[in-house]
């Protein structure tokens with residue numbers, strides 16, 4: 001299957017526009033739809049409630065929206081998947097996966113570190129699930145008859161470790177593997193090709209790309225998609241048509257944005273790795289990073305997110321965050337502007353302190369989601385913030 005190239009990015013999911021006689025994506029805000037006959041309405045309703053991807057009549061917007069369906073088609077193509085199902089957020093997509101796989105059992109196997117709220121959702125048992133947190137090599141021993149799915153995130157958040165998707169799939173046997181591929185996007189990684197059953201994205205991040213939409217999407221087989229749609233119809237965690245419009249509008253520039261931000265990130269990594277104010281840099285492909293060889297086998301590039309331990313621990317990391325002027329001190333990632341955040345204090349605060357430490361999230365760790373700015377401007381900002389933090393420390397000493 002074709003990879004997401006610039007042509008696909010520009011045209012995917014827009015196949016019916018010429019026939020409709022429009023150039024830009026149409027936005028259908030209807031909550032309900034007139035039925036041509038009761039018979040048509042009844043049949044369409046039955047089909048959509050059963051999880052079909054479309055029907056003659058949408059009936060009601062909780063069942064179907066044409067703009068959302070166009071974006072789903074585009075993302076399925078980008079991931080090399082049969083289908084994709086969009087949700088109101090990344091967490092809504094994961095929740096739907098937990099519910100859609102429930103008939104297999106309620107045990108989940110997952111690997112840390114992982115997105116903080118994913119960790120929290122699965123550990124808290126809010127959805128009535130049981131969870132085993134394991135190292136990537138111990139998955140085969142952890143899966144049971146009642147394991148609903150295995151969940152991994154690669155590159156992982158926030159330490160950017162890579163996990164071998166094909167190896168995890170082999171260890172999992174007939175248990176479906178879900179890969180949170182938010183950090184990679186389909187530009188850099190296509191987990192379906194490595195055997196994953198479902199690929200999850202917080203589309204809030206790079207897929208949206210402009211920091212103005214919360215959304216989630218799951219790419220998978222038509223069989224899993226039908227189950228996910230059943231859950232979505234029943235629970236209502238829908239993607240709003242306007243959000244789908246924004247996501248689809250961002251798709252033509254996704255590859256350009258990733259390539260640009262990745263180039264900038266690479267240069268910042270080189271400078272930070274040589275900087276005495278920094279203890280360690282985390283970025284796929286670096287020498288002291290786990291899974292270095294995987295980068296070549298599994299990905300088309302290391303991505304646009306990097307992390308680093310600041311010399312001086314928590315106090316200096318906090319100082320850097322408060323000193324940056326060009327970078328935005330904020331959680332989230334994947335926007336056109338550069339965001340900097342402190343995982344232990346923000347995104348991974350909901351994870352137990354010992355669990356955080358166990359999976360390498362240190363108190364001086366900062367995570368940078370690199371945007372599209374000029375590298376010299378970003379470096380000047382980081383440089384002055386690191387120096388100010390260092391000065392503070394020597395004054396204190």
Ligand SMILES: *Cc1c(COP(=O)(O)O)cnc(C)c1O
Nearest residue numbers: 089090091115180182202204215
């Ligand atoms: C943000 C994020 C999520 C959660 O997505 P929301 O859209 O915020 O619900 C899940 N996984 C990863 C890797 C994320 O970065």
